[in-house]
Amino acid sequence: MKKIFFLVFLSTVILGACGGFTTGDSDTSSDSGGSEGAEAQDEKIVLDFWTFWGSEQRRPVIDQIITDFNESQDEIEVRHTYTPWGDIWTKNLAAIAAGDPPDVIINDIMTVKLRAEEGQIEPITEYVDEEVTGRFYDQMMDASTHEDEVYALPFNTDTQILFYNKDLFEEAGLDPEQPPETWEELDEYAGQLDVQEGDTYERIGFYPLIGAGTDVWILNALGENYLQEDGEVLVDTEPVHEAFNWILDSQEKYGQSQITSVNSQFENAQQDPFMAGDVAMMVQNANYYVQLRDFTEDLNFGVAPIPEREPGNGNTSWGGGFVAEVPMGASNPEASYEFIEYLTNYDAQLYWAEQNFDLVAHEEAGVSATESGEFTDAGREVYTQMIENMDNTLLTPQPVIAPDYAGTANPIFESIVSGNTDVESGLENAQSELEQLVEDNR
DSSP states (O other): OHHHHHHHHHHHHHHHOOOSOOOOOOOOSSOOSOOOOSEEETTEEEEEEEEOOOSTTHHHHHHHHHHHHHHHOSSEEEEEEEOOHHHHHHHHHHHHHTTOOOSEEEEEGGGHHHHHHTTOBOOOGGGOOHHHHTTBOHHHHHHTEETTEEOEEEEEEOOEEEEEEHHHHHHTTOOTTOOOOBHHHHHHHHHHHOEEETTEEEEBOOOTTTTSOHHHHHHHHHSSOSBOTTSOBOSSSHHHHHHHHHHHHHHHHHOHHHHHHHHHHTTSGGGOTTTTTSBOEEEEEGGGHHHHHHHOSSOOEEEEOOOBSSTTSOOOEEEOEEEEEOBTTOSOHHHHHHHHHHHTSHHHHHHHHHHHTOEESBHHHHHHHTTOTTSOHHHHHHHHHHHHHGGGEEEOOOOTTOTTHHHHHHHHHHHHHTTSSOHHHHHHHHHHHHHHHHHHHO
16 A cells, blocks of 8 residues: 555656656657567567657657667667656556556656655666766766666756846846846845836836745755755755745735736746846746747847855755656666667757757757857857856755655745745744654655
8 A cells, every 4th residue: 555655646746846848749659558668570679768748849859869769770679659748657657567667768857766766667777887977967867876776867957047138137227247146136136127106016126936936045045955865854944044034025025916916927928027028037947048039039138047145155056857767677678778878878968959958968968059050149148057057056856765845845835925824933844844754754
């Protein structure tokens, strides 16, 4: 019963994960569902590769990579099974339980350790060498490793950065090439960028929870995750208190109802408040650039690292991402690994980066993309910021010791922001609840 509960929980965690990109619907080239695994056909090993990339943008790119792999050798044939985002995780778990898993799957990097702990992925350590592990950002390989075993290879990631409107900076008398560097400067700049009409704001200079969530600002304040891998809880601490008080001060200034209204408009690109000039600065996933590229023609914007809480604290940002892995029970893990290695090599990763404007896990390929002729000048500027930001970007893998920690903490954080709980008692309660969660799972 405990195992069944964990499988259900894990699929829920993955569905709720903040990850790196979105996909649309598309006709599938093969039926989604269980395969018979790697099978011999004309003396070739046939691999069933599951992804959720069905959009008009991503589907042709991954299919081209698969075609290139199939044509690069004559022993393995990869077939792509598109499974919609809402189904792929639960279908994968069901296929593993039935003994009929896919041979390779794209999965959430934040839950690799949980799947490894539950025996849902094949370890690939025996096939991996230093050249391969050295391709990727350290934090991504750390998230793909559990108890000294490598269980997946990173595919892509993301990072949060500051977007700001340069024209509005000039209009307010601010230097458009000197974005704010600290929370204090964010407040000062916001004051100059605000446009107030009576009790309402025609323009919001900056509000922390437009674009980013409380988790980003907690991470930025602490410089590390508030739940450590060893179970130490860092919620009821001075930096986290300061983060919530800062958020609430800003919310009191603009008014909760106006903030709610502004945030709702981001659901429609045609009403996007940043594109319309109604919001001057915001922290957002760097992939937001794609929307700016596709829906605006002449928006003069800049990008910068997330400002630090105070000088010397660090411009800590948050990232997620996806990995390629071999589900437990795949019939030929070595052949599966050969395809995964190809999927994450320099050429495939550079192609993916250029075609999708996606931050790839292969560090060298990402650096090359900053000079890509496939991007505009603005695109190269944003992609360069993305690469530079990885030095300050942390991943927060779900810890085995308390996998549902966010589900415990987030309702309390939301209660603080909504004004139903004060900062002091809320964070004290969150600290206690998380410590109890860790203790219950030891």
